[in-house]
Amino acid sequence: xxxxxxxxxxxxxxxxxxxxxxxxxxxxxxxxxxxxxxxxxxxxxxxxxxxxxxxxxxxxxxxxxxxxxxxxxxxxxxxxxxxxxxxxxxxxxxxxxxxxxxxxxxxxxxxxxxxxxxxxxxxxxxxxxxxxxxxxxxxxxxxxxxxxxxxxxxxxxxxxxxxxxxxxxxxxxxxxxxxxxxxxxxxxxxxxxxxxxxxxxxxxxxxxxxxxxxxxxxxxxxxxxxxxxxxxxx
Amino acid sequence: xxxxxxxxxxxxxxxxxxxxxxxxxxxxxxxxxxxxxxxxxxxxxxxxxxxxxxxxxxxxxxxxxxxxxxxxxxxxxxxxxxxxxxxxxxxxxxxxxxxxxxxxxxxxxxxxxxxxxxxxxxxxxxxxxxxxxxxxxxxxxxxxxxxxxxxxxxxxxxxxxxxxxxxxxxxxxxxxxxxxxxxxxxxxxxxxxxxxxxx
Numbered sequence: 224x225x226x227x228x229x230x231x232x233x234x235x236x237x238x239x240x241x242x243x244x245x246x247x248x249x250x251x252x253x254x255x256x257x258x259x260x261x262x263x264x265x266x267x268x269x270x271x272x273x274x275x276x277x278x279x280x281x282x283x284x285x286x287x288x289x290x291x292x293x294x295x296x297x298x299x300x301x302x303x304x305x306x307x308x309x310x311x312x313x314x315x316x317x318x319x320x321x322x323x324x325x326x327x328x329x330x331x332x333x334x335x336x337x338x339x340x341x342x343x344x345x346x347x348x349x350x351x352x353x354x355x356x357x358x359x360x361x362x363x364x365x366x367x368x369x370x371x372x373x374x375x376x377x378x379x380x381x382x383x384x385x386x387x388x389x390x391x392x393x394x395x396x397x398x399x400x401x402x403x404x405x406x407x408x409x410x411x412x413x414x415x416x417x418x419x420x421x422x423x424x425x426x427x428x429x430x431x432x433x434x435x436x437x438x439x440x441x442x443x444x445x446x447x448x449x450x451x452x453x454x455x456x457x
Numbered sequence: 458x459x460x461x462x463x464x465x466x467x468x469x470x471x472x473x474x475x476x477x478x479x480x481x482x483x484x485x486x487x488x489x490x491x492x493x494x495x496x497x498x499x500x501x502x503x504x505x506x507x508x509x510x511x512x513x514x515x516x517x518x519x520x521x522x523x524x525x526x527x528x529x530x531x532x533x534x535x536x537x538x539x540x541x542x543x544x545x546x547x548x549x550x551x552x553x554x555x556x557x558x559x560x561x562x563x564x565x566x567x568x569x570x571x572x573x574x575x576x577x578x579x580x581x582x583x584x585x586x587x588x589x590x591x592x593x594x595x596x597x598x599x600x601x602x603x604x605x606x607x608x609x610x611x612x613x614x615x616x617x618x619x620x621x622x623x624x625x626x627x628x629x630x631x632x633x634x635x636x637x638x639x640x641x642x643x644x645x646x647x648x649x650x651x652x653x654x655x656x
Contacts, residue, residue, distance in 0.1 A: 233656075238465070246597065249596075251646060253595075253645070255647065259653070261603075261617065262617065264575065310462075331477065333499060345477065392656055424467060424469070
């Protein structure tokens with residue numbers, strides 16, 4: 224007897240296509256054959272315990288305290304909840320975080336832009352959601368940076384977020400943008416998302432999350448795929 | 458809200474700069490302590506903060522799976538991340554999640570165990586398989602595929618392989634190159650394109 228919990232499919236009205244003409248790197252990296260619909264067997268419906276949190280290492284929730292000094296930039300707190308489509312909290316799920324520094328430079332050998340590296344900022348972190356799906360981390364607001372996709376192309380300020388969720392099927396990697404950034408409307412990566420879902424990638428300034436005399440607060444909730452209708456045993 | 462539900466948060470590419478955040482040393486060794494899987498060489502000194510992973514030794518026969526990822530022009534992907542999820546040798550799921558960042562030649566390699574067979578749709582037993590996710594610059598979403606193993610029982614009756622057109626099934630079967638050693642290349646596009654799944 225098997226009892227496999229299925230997850231809802233990725234909503235095509237929410238996610239970018241694999242090929243998006245305006246994002247040049249997709250041209251040779253997107254499949255041309257149709258995807259085959261994979262039934263959710265136990266392999267797809269299971270995942271590492273505690274959303275990978277125990278497996279992948281200790282929490283690092285303050286990106287401004289990883290080196291001897293403090294990084295340059297506008298200090299921010301990003302907080303929210305991880306929920307499924309039915310509004311249920313997703314507890315004990317690992318969120319991996321990475322971003323550029325305040326000048327828009329990544330601590331990466333392949334980032335050759337001449338904006339300065341900040342010796343006090345790596346820009347990686349890791350948090351686990353609590354029983355109510357809540358998470359939060361402290362960082363500095365990343366800068367925008369140029370990239371080679373087209374003439375005068377600039378990525379809007381963003382923070383990368385990676386979540387395993389409860390199962391192989393619920394994996395999500397996304398990017399969080401900042402409300403009011405004029406570069407979002409010009410960015411082929413953000414604009415590859417269907418219009419109706421784009422604002423789900425935008426964090427809002429939130430005074431209640433703002434820490435007096437310390438850091439500006441931004442609210443960002445993340446919604447993972449929910450469970451399909453209760454499966455019946457065969 | 459759609460139909461009373463919350464809208465899914467959209468996928469975005471991992472981009473080219475994930476190496477100091479996702480693939481930890483040891484992430485590609487699911488049976489031991491070898492520090493394979495990471496690319497610490499892409500992060501300046503003092504900034505590689507990922508800690509080596511340690512695991513309990515899983516049940517099963519140790520195997521190595523290696524391959525290369527190429528794009529539609531046959532060029533290797535030096536900036537991709539391969540993730541795997543699988544059962545242990547007895548078909549039980551625990552913590553056998555692995556990650557490997559590709560090398561400059563597009564190569565990746567995992568050391569793991571040959572998974573046991575697990576039930577599939579309609580209770581048909583699936584052949585031994587590993588679920589794979591490919592992430593990278595130019596991949597707006599994850600690409601999902603499966604590794605099956607040449608010579609293992611049940612390939613002809615596998616309920617998932619049965620959904621794949623005959624002529625493309627071979628792209629999902631890792632070739633046995635030596636005892637305990639398999640090769641699984643991933644072609645993102647064009648001739649010999651690997652079968653990818655809507656998962």
